[in-house]
Amino acid sequence: MARFASLVESLGNTPLVGLPSLSPTPDVRLWAKLEDHNPTGSIKDRAAIAMIEAAEKEGRLQPGSTILEPTSGNTGISLAMVARQRGYRLICVMPENTSIERRQLLEMYGAQIISSPAAGGSNQAVAVAKGLAAEHDDWVMLYQYGNPANAEAHYTGTGPEILADMPSITHFVAGLGTTGTLMGVSRYLREQKPGVQVIAAEPRYGELVYGLRNIDEGFIPELYDADLLDSRFSVGPDDAIHRTRQLVEREGIFAGISTGAILHAALGIADKEVAAGRRADIVFIVCDGGWKYLSTGAYAGTLEEASAALEGQLWA
Amino acid sequence: MAIQVRIPTILRTHTGGNKTVEGNGDTLAALVDDIDAQHPGIKGRLVTDEGKLHRFVNVYVNDEDVRFTGALDTAVKDGDSVTILPAVAGG
Numbered sequence: 001m002a003r004f005a006s007l008v009e010s011l012g013n014t015p016l017v018g019l020p021s022l023s024p025t026p027d028v029r030l031w032a033k034l035e036d037h038n039p040t041g042s043i044k045d046r047a048a049i050a051m052i053e054a055a056e057k058e059g060r061l062q063p064g065s066t067i068l069e070p071t072s073g074n075t076g077i078s079l080a081m082v083a084r085q086r087g088y089r090l091i092c093v094m095p096e097n098t099s100i101e102r103r104q105l106l107e108m109y110g111a112q113i114i115s116s117p118a119a120g121g122s123n124q125a126v127a128v129a130k131g132l133a134a135e136h137d138d139w140v141m142l143y144q145y146g147n148p149a150n151a152e153a154h155y156t157g158t159g160p161e162i163l164a165d166m167p168s169i170t171h172f173v174a175g176l177g178t179t180g181t182l183m184g185v186s187r188y189l190r191e192q193k194p195g196v197q198v199i200a201a202e203p204r205y206g207e208l209v210y211g212l213r214n215i216d217e218g219f220i221p222e223l224y225d226a227d228l229l230d231s232r233f234s235v236g237p238d239d240a241i242h243r244t245r246q247l248v249e250r251e252g253i254f255a256g257i258s259t260g261a262i263l264h265a266a267l268g269i270a271d272k273e274v275a276a277g278r279r280a281d282i283v284f285i286v287c288d289g290g291w292k293y294l295s296t297g298a299y300a301g302t303l304e305e306a307s308a309a310l311e312g313q314l315w316a
Numbered sequence: 317m318a319i320q321v322r323i324p325t326i327l328r329t330h331t332g333g334n335k336t337v338e339g340n341g342d343t344l345a346a347l348v349d350d351i352d353a354q355h356p357g358i359k360g361r362l363v364t365d366e367g368k369l370h371r372f373v374n375v376y377v378n379d380e381d382v383r384f385t386g387a388l389d390t391a392v393k394d395g396d397s398v399t400i401l402p403a404v405a406g407g
Contacts, residue, residue: 072406122405145405177406202381203406207325210402215326215361218372218403232381234374234399316406 007039008082011049012157014038016165016283021250022263028273028280030266031166032253033158035286040074040081040105042256042288043158047180048078050153051142052086060140063087068139070094070129072122072314073102074288075144075178080109091139093129095121097208098314101292120211121314123219144178146222154184162283163189169196170273173266173284175258175316176200176232179224181285186228200232201265203240203258203316233268235261237310241298243267244290256288257298258316287316317394319347323358324401330358344375345388347398362400363388372403 004010014037019030035043055061066089069079076092083090090111094103097118106113114132116125126145133141144150158181162169172189174181179200186198237257244260247253266284273280290299297309318338323331331337337355341347345363352359362373368387369375375382376399382390392398 070405126405175406200381204379204399204401205404210324210404211326215370215372215402219405220372220403221405226383229384231384234376234379234381234401236379 006085008049008085010039011045012038013161016162017253019251022246022267024267024270024274028270028278029282030263030270031281031283032247032251032286033162033283034253036255036289038078040078041291042074042078043181043285044074044078044288045081046153046157047144047147047150047178048075048142049082050149051144051147052079052082052088054147054149054152055140055142061088065089066091066136066139068093068129068133068136068141069144070116070122070125071144072125072177072316073098073106073292076111077102077105077109079142080106080111083111084109091132093125093132095125095314097121097312099293100295105292118312119208121205121209123211123217126219144180145219148223150178150180151184151187151223154181155188156184158285159185159188159192163192166281166283167193168281169193169283170278170280171197171199171266171269171282173199173201173262173269173282175262175285175287176202177258177316179221183223183225183228190228197230197269198228199265199269200229201262202232202234203261204234204236205314205316206237206311208312209314233265235264237307237315238303239264240315241303241306241310244298245303248290253286254290255286256290256293256316257296257310259286259288261316262287319392319394319396319398321347321351321398322400326402327358327361327400330355330361340394341392343388344377344382344390344392344398347392348388374401374403375399376401 038045096115116128240261243263339350
């Protein structure tokens, strides 16, 4: 059944597609879960809808309420769509070094954007949002980094969908941002199929993003539990862009740059499995499509030019 | 050959502004000691008095987070690339 009463209800049940060209051997296969097939085109729809519905249930949100959220883009876009449908006002605190398309989409959905400084990246957006929340008692900060409904959406949605479609899964690879996807899916897989390796791919940005503040002011999302991961990789822009382009050239999948970073980690694991002579079904997340990142320059020119263009931008 | 270590902006006060430094050692702990001998004070920014990595410091050997490979006991060798980064938010 592919008929839904409204857009929000069409959330999830995204396709899992094989990568016949990029999979190294018939025994070591890669599978892409196409989260760009969600209502606003990203995996963040799952967390956003879950967080809003949890807040409604708790009575924290009523029509006319103001939602405040620190976000580098996709969560804000998802929240903005639901907020517009349900009559909430949305204020997003967003680092100024995010792509223009993300800002345009937020504005189109009627969200208000408060910019936080580029230096310090999302850490600064979180700090600014926490400050605003303290000043405005009546604003509701859903706070994706610490809201259990974020991980829960993946525990009840993404995880079960993956295992149903790929019972022989051996590895799960996803991006590490709020950590919601990895925490929720891992918790589900560890209960249902212990032994599946859960691997995080973390974007490594240019220096500006890491800021000049003291290391003691670093940030780890409250949702994060390292025990739910088996390994964690840092992927720089060169590798992320290279893989993003490979994905579209070899498999026809036009994805955002963070997906390239995830694919890079997945292919690294695939090589190790081939070398070890093991069978593997490696499932990874396609977080969103490439549309919102065209202006970053990641898809045009040489890899060197594209990588230089991403310097200082929050590309994931 | 030696081990390349990439230093984040906020720790370059210890390396005379250099973005990368070189060191030696069989483990990450030994490498950090070697780097600290050349650039005094940097170890204290990375490792706590109890001998653990600081909570908000992430260290990667060939792009893999060392917290999943034995932390400071992680084996390193000539030609490896080590990256030090402060923990940041995503999303």
